[in-house]
Amino acid sequence: MDLPNRPRRNRKNAGVRALTRETVLSAGDFVLPLFLHDSEVDDAIESMPGCTRWSLDGLVQEAGEALALGIPAVVLFPAIDDSLKTKMAEESFNRDGLVPQAIRALKTAHPELVVMTDVALDPYNSDGHDGIVENGEILNDETIEVLCRQAVCQAEAGADIVAPSDMMDGRVAALREALDLAGYEKVSICSYSVKYASSYYGPFRGALGSAPKAGDKKTYQMDPANRREAIREVLLDEREGADIVMVKPAGAYLDIISDVRRQTSLPVAAYQVSGEYLMIKSASADGWVDEEAVMMESLIAIKRAGAGIILTYFAKSAARLLGGVTGEGGQ
Ligand code: PBG
Numbered sequence: 001m002d003l004p005n006r007p008r009r010n011r012k013n014a015g016v017r018a019l020t021r022e023t024v025l026s027a028g029d030f031v032l033p034l035f036l037h038d039s040e041v042d043d044a045i046e047s048m049p050g051c052t053r054w055s056l057d058g059l060v061q062e063a064g065e066a067l068a069l070g071i072p073a074v075v076l077f078p079a080i081d082d083s084l085k086t087k088m089a090e091e092s093f094n095r096d097g098l099v100p101q102a103i104r105a106l107k108t109a110h111p112e113l114v115v116m117t118d119v120a121l122d123p124y125n126s127d128g129h130d131g132i133v134e135n136g137e138i139l140n141d142e143t144i145e146v147l148c149r150q151a152v153c154q155a156e157a158g159a160d161i162v163a164p165s166d167m168m169d170g171r172v173a174a175l176r177e178a179l180d181l182a183g184y185e186k187v188s189i190c191s192y193s194v195k196y197a198s199s200y201y202g203p204f205r206g207a208l209g210s211a212p213k214a215g216d217k218k219t220y221q222m223d224p225a226n227r228r229e230a231i232r233e234v235l236l237d238e239r240e241g242a243d244i245v246m247v248k249p250a251g252a253y254l255d256i257i258s259d260v261r262r263q264t265s266l267p268v269a270a271y272q273v274s275g276e277y278l279m280i281k282s283a284s285a286d287g288w289v290d291e292e293a294v295m296m297e298s299l300i301a302i303k304r305a306g307a308g309i310i311l312t313y314f315a316k317s318a319a320r321l322l323g324g325v326t327g328e329g330g331q
Contacts (some may be wrong), residue, residue, distance in 0.1 A: 023304040025296070027070030027319035031116060031269070031311040034059060035207055037079040038098050047206035048274055049281050051313055053079055059102055060109045069319035073114035075163060075311060076102055079208045080123045088132060089124035093149035100157035107158040116190060117154040119147050119175065120166040128205075128212040130166040130220065138220055140168050147171055148178035155184040163246070165192040167220040172240035190244035190269060193237040194230040194256055197221035200249045200275030207274070230256045231263050238264055244309065249273040251298055254305040261306025270307035272298065277313040292321060 010020040035045065035053045042058040045051045054062055063074050078098045084091040091097055099117060106115050120130040121143065127133040131143035143166065151162045162179070164171050172191050179187050197218045205211040222229060234245050245264060247257045248271035261268050280298060284291030295314050302310050312318065 023300055025299055025303055025318070025322060027315075027322055028072055029303060029308060029310050030071045030315035030319060031073040031075050031114075031309060032063075032066045032071050032315035033075050033077060033311055033313060034062060035077050035079060036098060036102055038081060045207045047203045048278065048313070049285070051207065053207070056102060056105050060105050063106055063113055064110055066316055066319075067110055067113050069316055071315050071319050073116055073161075074106070075116040075118060077118055077204075077208060078102075078123050079210075082209070085124055085126040087126055089121040089146055092121055092124040092146060093153040095153055095156065097153075100153060103154060103157040103159050114160045115158065116161040116163050117151075117159045119151050119154070119162050119164040119171075121146060121150075122210045122212075123208055127214070128210055129215075130217065131168055136215060140170070143168050144171050144174045148174055151175050151187075152178055152182045152184065155179055155182065155187040159187060161188040161190050161244070163190040163192060165195060165248075167192065167195050167217075167222070170240070172237045172242050176241035188243040189241065190246060191237040191242040192248055192271075193233045193242065193245040194247045194253075194260060195221050196224045196249065196253065198224065198249050198252075198273070198275070200252070200273045202275055203278050204274035224252075227256060227259065230260060234260050234264055238266055242266065244269050246271060246309075246311075247307065248311075249276055250302045250307065250310070251276045254301060257302065257305040257307050267309060268307050269309035269311065270302050270305075271311040272302060272314070274313070280314075292317070296321065 011017055036059050037053045040055050042055055043053040045053055076099055080091060103115050106113055122128055122130045129138055131138040147166060154162055164175060172189055175189055237245055244267045246269040247253055247260055250270035250272045257270050280294050283289045295318060299310060299318055
């Protein structure tokens with residue numbers, strides 16, 4: 001055949017594929033989510049195989065291993081004792097609470113590690129909602145006051161980035177102001193700008209015992225049917241002073257990541273959430289798919305869509321595979 005265009009020439013061997021590759025993953029793209037609890041023992045999390053609820057010592061060691069693999073950042077999720085949960089979630093701004101203790105331990109052991117924290121009330125709230133509940137309603141402005149105290153408390157303990165995942169309106173501006181007033185103008189805000197009311201969070205809520213006691217999160221998290229609304233949220237957060245915007249979940253929302261990437265000059269993060277992780281884990285445990293290959297493919301897809309920062313429970317395994325950063329990963 002007389003074919004001047006033969007796209008296969010650019011795929012003919014690993015070297016040419018490396019030269020023509022459009023997207024390359026590296027360990028530096030990843031943020032490792034870590035669960036912790038107030039206990040001396042490290043507990044394997046049944047609902048999330050491969051994940052652990054860490055003691056403080058275990059947490060410090062795990063973060064050290066991630067750092068050694070080239071992963072620059074971790075994000076902390078605490079499992080709070082039921083006895084500390086209240087309607088107003090006061091434990092969320094306890095200076096001696098689990099998260100502040102963990103931040104201090106991590107920054108002491110690994111000063112160069114980027115410590116990111118979750119700002120939301122669900123682990124601390126007896127209602128299991130991200131905000132304060134009154135007569136079944138999630139209060140917006142009252143919640144923001146508590147979130148500000150939580151973020152300042154995390155900043156004071158040494159957090160580098162606070163990440164509001166609560167989806168209250170106006171919280172980014174309020175957090176920025178509260179942090180600046182308290183002298184933490186260097187602490188960044190990574191906003192979960194586009195967070196959908198997703199069923200993919202199920203295993204996470206099981207891991208933390210943080211599922212809502214009543215109702216769902218649909219009055220604050222976004223409707224999975226909506227695409228334009230994502231841009232509205234991102235532009236608001238950008239105006240309010242967010243440093244990084246996030247889309248969550250990732251895998252089923254690649255169109256949203258791509259839209260967001262085009263609409264803002266801020267760094268875009270995406271969260272490959274617990275349900276996404278578990279679907280790959282369980283399918284590969286039964287031998288239905290090749291875990292490493294599908295893991296790498298899911299991550300490259302998220303990056304290709306436009307996310308330069310990826311929160312993933314696979315961070316360590318993927319970083320290990322990437323090793324020399326060839327970019328071909330497990331495919
Ligand atoms: C809550 C929060 C959730 C996740 C991160 N922060 C759950 C929720 O909104 O119900 C989910 C992460 C995951 O599923 O891996 N503030």
